Amino acid sequence: MAELFNSSFQDAPKPKAGAVDSELDNFLMMEKQKAQFTAQIHEFNDFCWEKCVDKPGSKLDGKTETCLNNCVDRFIDVSLLITNRFAQILQKSAGGM
Incomplete structure (x- = not known):
């Protein structure tokens, strides 16, 4: 029984080290x-x-x-610019794969 249990784990596909490192x-x-953006x-x-x-008050002038x-x-404006730039970078990196 122990042999059956051990063999089922050994037969499971293991991710390649390079793929895990890349991910x-x-x-x-x-x-x-994200941290830089924040x-x-x-x-x-x-x-x-x-x-x-200038000085906080009860209402804004x-x-x-x-x-x-x-x-x-x-x-x-800046948020949209950054978001669009990130999207371009992701598209380029996805296109290169």
Whole structure:
């Protein structure tokens, strides 16, 4: 009985080391890019806060609101640009496989 149990595990297909390493490298690269993107978001938020908000109050004045709206618009523009660039990179890497 023990021989049957051991042989079923030995017959199972094992992933190739190179494939696992490649998948791990790709995963780590994507996670690193996500972390860099998140860090950029935080840096951008700090910048906009310092640039737009002179002193926090109970409501925003027109100048502060306009500044924050522009920051949000630029943030969306940059996010779309980055997302599109990542998509291009992924398409190129998928096309090369």
